[in-house]
Amino acid sequence: MSDTALKLKRTGLPVPLIIIGSVVLVAVCLFPFWWMGLSSIKTLRELYTIPPIWWPSMPTLDNYYTVLFESNIPRYFLNSVVISLGSTFLAMVLAIFASYGFARFDFKGKPLLQSFVLVGQLLPTAAIIVPLFVTLRVLGLVNTYWGLILVYMIITLPLSVWMLTSYFRAIPVELEEAAIIDGASRMGVLFRITLPLSIPGLISVLVYAFVTTWNEFIFALVFATDSSVKTLPIGLAEFSTEFNTDWGAVMAASMVMTLPIAILFLSMQRLFVGGMTAGATKG
Amino acid sequence: MHRKSTGYLFVLPALLVLGLLIAYPIAYTGLLSVTDNQGNYVGLDNFRTILAARATPTAFVNTLWWVAGSIFFQVILGVLTAILLNQNFRGRAIVRSVTLIPWVVPGIVAATTWAWMLHTEFGIINYMLTAPGIIDEPVGWLTNGSTVMPVMIAINVWKMFPFVAIMVLAGLQSIPNDLYEAARIDGASFWEEVWYVMLPQVRPVIIAVTLLLVIWALNHITIIYAITRGGPANRTLITPIQIFRTAFESVQFNQAAALSVMFFAVAITVVFIYIRTTAANAGASK
Numbered sequence: 001m002s003d004t005a006l007k008l009k010r011t012g013l014p015v016p017l018i019i020i021g022s023v024v025l026v027a028v029c030l031f032p033f034w035w036m037g038l039s040s041i042k043t044l045r046e047l048y049t050i051p052p053i054w055w056p057s058m059p060t061l062d063n064y065y066t067v068l069f070e071s072n073i074p075r076y077f078l079n080s081v082v083i084s085l086g087s088t089f090l091a092m093v094l095a096i097f098a099s100y101g102f103a104r105f106d107f108k109g110k111p112l113l114q115s116f117v118l119v120g121q122l123l124p125t126a127a128i129i130v131p132l133f134v135t136l137r138v139l140g141l142v143n144t145y146w147g148l149i150l151v152y153m154i155i156t157l158p159l160s161v162w163m164l165t166s167y168f169r170a171i172p173v174e175l176e177e178a179a180i181i182d183g184a185s186r187m188g189v190l191f192r193i194t195l196p197l198s199i200p201g202l203i204s205v206l207v208y209a210f211v212t213t214w215n216e217f218i219f220a221l222v223f224a225t226d227s228s229v230k231t232l233p234i235g236l237a238e239f240s241t242e243f244n245t246d247w248g249a250v251m252a253a254s255m256v257m258t259l260p261i262a263i264l265f266l267s268m269q270r271l272f273v274g275g276m277t278a279g280a281t282k283g
Numbered sequence: 284m285h286r287k288s289t290g291y292l293f294v295l296p297a298l299l300v301l302g303l304l305i306a307y308p309i310a311y312t313g314l315l316s317v318t319d320n321q322g323n324y325v326g327l328d329n330f331r332t333i334l335a336a337r338a339t340p341t342a343f344v345n346t347l348w349w350v351a352g353s354i355f356f357q358v359i360l361g362v363l364t365a366i367l368l369n370q371n372f373r374g375r376a377i378v379r380s381v382t383l384i385p386w387v388v389p390g391i392v393a394a395t396t397w398a399w400m401l402h403t404e405f406g407i408i409n410y411m412l413t414a415p416g417i418i419d420e421p422v423g424w425l426t427n428g429s430t431v432m433p434v435m436i437a438i439n440v441w442k443m444f445p446f447v448a449i450m451v452l453a454g455l456q457s458i459p460n461d462l463y464e465a466a467r468i469d470g471a472s473f474w475e476e477v478w479y480v481m482l483p484q485v486r487p488v489i490i491a492v493t494l495l496l497v498i499w500a501l502n503h504i505t506i507i508y509a510i511t512r513g514g515p516a517n518r519t520l521i522t523p524i525q526i527f528r529t530a531f532e533s534v535q536f537n538q539a540a541a542l543s544v545m546f547f548a549v550a551i552t553v554v555f556i557y558i559r560t561t562a563a564n565a566g567a568s569k
Contacts (some may be wrong), residue, residue: 006470012370012371012473013366013367013370013473014473017373018370018372021367021371022374022378024383025364025367025378025381026378026381028441029381029382029383029384029385029441029445030381031398032383032385032388032393032396032397032400032441033388035386035396035399035400036392036396036399039399048404048405050405050410051403051406051410051414052405052407063420073362076450078317088403088556091331094296094297094300095297096294097294097297098293098294098296098297098298099294099295100293101289101290101292101294102290102293102294103293104290105289105290105293106290107288107291110290111558113298115344115558116298116301117297117298117301118558119551119558120301120305121555122389122495122498122502122550122553122554122557123305123309123550123554124498124501124502124523124546124547124550125373125502125504125523125541126501126502126522126523126526126527126543126546127309127312127526127544127546127547127550128305128308128309128312128522128543129520129526129527129542130312130315130526130536130539130540130543131307131308131309131311131312131315131367131543132308133530133531134308134311134536135304135307135308135311135476137542138426142494150300150304151304153300154300154301154304155306157297157300157301158301161297172432179412192488204411208293211387214389215389215391217389217390217391217505217508217509218504218508218527220539224323224530233390233392234390236391236392236395237391239327239395239508240395240398247399248403250395250399251396251399252396254392254396257389257392258387258388258389258392260389261389262387262388265383265387266380266383267361269380269383273383273453275450275451282391
């Protein structure tokens with residue numbers, strides 16, 4: 001398309017601006033992360049030196065030792081894995097069925113129900129945290145894995161439904177109709193045809209749900225007060241108390257918490273970004 | 284070929300879960316807000332008590348600053364970043380991946396890392412400002428009443444502008460090439476293209492994203508709560524944190540519920556505008 005008959009002058013940002021912009025952008029986005037990593041391998045002495053040490057003269061893994069062997073962080077890591085996987089899995093299953101229903105069927109009140117699902121995504125945490133706490137207390141689910149799994153499921157379910165609905169809609173309905181004429185059941189169609197064709201969509205939902213639950217702090221703060229269910233974000237907050245913070249250990253714990261999610265996300269980002277933009281702006 | 288009732292069966296499980304854990308709690312908040320902690324009906328007493336609390340107007344004003352300040356800079360930086368990432372240059376893929384890092388880093392990690400960087404004595408930020416003489420002496424960013432809110436806003440902007448950038452970038456990349464070519468035939472410069480082609484085309488995206496950012500600014504209290512818990516002297520107390528503290532620190536569930544109801548009314552208005560806007564956009568783009 002760019003080979004038009006007219007020779008048009010190529011416009012764009014001037015090269016120096018691109019370079020300066022990119023350098024500033026990368027520095028702003030990366031520096032805190034880099035400083036976190038650097039602080040996590042400094043000795044106590046080098047951590048509290050002015051002017052700050054830009055490169056530790058004797059990098060140490062002491063802080064990681066503290067975090068991994070002398071704290072509750074490994075337990076919290078396990079809790080986070082169980083809770084994030086559990087709620088991601090359940091949200092996926094519910095979202096698959098709901099999205100399929102919304103994408104392929106017309107029924108009375110559908111727009112209203114879809115709006116209701118979206119409202120769930122947009123509800124302010126602060127407005128529902130009190131009643132949710134009371135509800136979970138009545139159900140006996142405070143300080144249980146199930147409590148957090150359910151709570152995280154309702155946080156991630158709405159956007160998952162919206163993202164998957166737009167994926168399912170994009171799959172030609174003729175493929176399904178052909179299978180049904182061949183005698184496939186509705187469920188057979190969903191599992192043998194629609195889902196295999198939606199794997200990119202499913203992955204982007206999975207990443208979204210997992211990252212969201214892994215990172216969540218406020219609900220965990222309220223619904224998990226016992227160390228048998230506390231998640232990593234809570235563990236991290238416990239490391240930094242107001243008057244006495246072991247910053248080296250805090251930064252090491254931050255790395256332990258961030259690396260798995262950063263790797264997962266950055267390796268999936270192409271799929272994820274596509275699903276996200278489609279889900280949030282088109283519905 | 285589609286029996287209509289089948290659709291309900293598919294969406295039912297999700298709706299049940301959402302109904303149970305969202306609709307029911309919301310209704311329950313309403314009930315809590317008009318009763319005392321023994322469950323007796325007290326009318327609007329909880330509303331009067333919480334509205335009369337000194338912290339309430341403070342939190343309201345802080346919330347306005349927090350939301351407006353965050354969004355203003357998130358949108359501007361996000362759009363500028365999107366325009367940059369929309370250019371063709373070597374290494375663009377890497378720059379784009381790096382841009383997403385603040386957004387992926389967990390909120391609590393962002394909060395603690397920034398708190399460490401902003402440390403009055405040993406923080407890298409005070410050092411970078413004092414060493415070249417930009418400021419004379421280290422600033423207590425998180426303890427000084429006049430700097431703490433701008434700093435919280437800055438951290439929030441850092442965390443969320445990548446989201447604006449990727450959304451706007453997606454919008455920019457869907458602009459048909461002929462629009463640029465038409466502009467170029469007319470001799471438009473790059474900035475004229477930005478102003479007359481790009482921005483008008485991505486306006487619906489920017490509006491939708493801005494509304495989402497409003498909701499998220501009201502929603503995500505992790506950064507402020509983890510760093511200051513609303514202090515010092517209520518300088519960073521925003522309404523969501525007031526609700527949280529009223530409920531779980533003062534254990535005044537009923538007053539917290541009354542505040543939640545008012546907060547909810549405001550938030551739902553924003554949500555309603557969002558749905559109307561995105562619906563209109565979706566209609567227009569078809």
